[in-house]
Amino acid sequence: MRKAFESFDEAGRDELAKDLEALLEDRNISGDGTLVAPSAYLEAVASRK
Amino acid sequence: MAMQEREPDLSAVKERQQEMWATGNFARIGNNHVIASELLCEAADLRAGQRVLDVATGSGNTAIAAARRGCEVVGMDYVPGWIEYARKRAGMEHMEVAFEVGDAEDLPYPDASFDVVLSTFGVMFAPNQEKAASELLRVCRPGGRIGLANWMPDGFTGAMFQAIAKHVPPPPGVKSPVIWGVEDRLPELFGEEIFSLDTTRRESCFATFRRATSSPASAHISAR
Numbered sequence: 001m002r003k004a005f006e007s008f009d010e011a012g013r014d015e016l017a018k019d020l021e022a023l024l025e026d027r028n029i030s031g032d033g034t035l036v037a038p039s040a041y042l043e044a045v046a047s048r049k
Numbered sequence: 050m051a052m053q054e055r056e057p058d059l060s061a062v063k064e065r066q067q068e069m070w071a072t073g074n075f076a077r078i079g080n081n082h083v084i085a086s087e088l089l090c091e092a093a094d095l096r097a098g099q100r101v102l103d104v105a106t107g108s109g110n111t112a113i114a115a116a117r118r119g120c121e122v123v124g125m126d127y128v129p130g131w132i133e134y135a136r137k138r139a140g141m142e143h144m145e146v147a148f149e150v151g152d153a154e155d156l157p158y159p160d161a162s163f164d165v166v167l168s169t170f171g172v173m174f175a176p177n178q179e180k181a182a183s184e185l186l187r188v189c190r191p192g193g194r195i196g197l198a199n200w201m202p203d204g205f206t207g208a209m210f211q212a213i214a215k216h217v218p219p220p221p222g223v224k225s226p227v228i229w230g231v232e233d234r235l236p237e238l239f240g241e242e243i244f245s246l247d248t249t250r251r252e253s254c255f256a257t258f259r260r261a262t263s264s265p266a267s268a269h270i271s272a273r
Contacts, residue, residue: 036256041200
């Protein structure tokens with residue numbers, strides 16, 4: 001069950017960290033050294049029959 | 050290439066998720082999104098005395114927001130550590146919220162036992178989406194409401210999941226959680242069991258972390 005994590009070697013983790021870093025860079029609107037990353041979500045209210 | 054199995058081993062997926070949620074400091078991330086819980090309670094038009102279930106309550110944000118409105122609330126999650134944490138938070142506000150351990154795909158409650166069923170960035174992570182949706186419907190009374198806040202694929206969180214999936218492909222047969230954030234997906238999941246669906250696109254910010262040293266933000270967020 002933990003195969004995915006176990007097979008994830010250090011190089012893989014570094015690659016992922018790099019991609020996430022790039023994403024943070026891309027989405028960060030703070031304009032300073034902090035992180036402010038707005039994340040879109042769908043708010044939904046359904047009425048049950 | 051072999052065809053995808055019709056029934057992937059979702060219990061293994063769930064077990065791995067539980068371990069993952071229990072390891073990171075997810076409460077700290079969740080605390081960034083209290084606003085989504087408060088807004089969801091407003092959108093669901095909660096009234097004092099209503100019986101409310103918060104599915105996959107995590108650190109208790111939505112259960113506590115509902116209790117602040119005088120509702121009779123049950124908060125449920127499959128990570129026991131979070132249930133303890135949520136209980137302490139509610140205790141600090143002197144509110145009686147029943148926090149219980151349970152599975153979103155097999156809710157430990159009778160049919161039609163809640164007026165309102167809520168989930169904020171919670172039920173969307175259940176590996177068997179159809180089963181989880183049918184459970185939301187089952188425990189909600191006729192005429193009751195189901196309120197959800199789900200990350201959208203094109204938002205920051207959606208992009209983050211895509212980046213992670215590139216490196217750690219999701220198990221075959223498991224749909225992406227963020228399709229719960231696609232408007233057309235909800236009628237698919239709820240079918241003929243609902244008579245109305247109101248949706249609003251909103252944003253909630255990840256804004257806890259300073260970014261200067263050793264990227265604590267990416268360390269935390271990658272775990273999610």
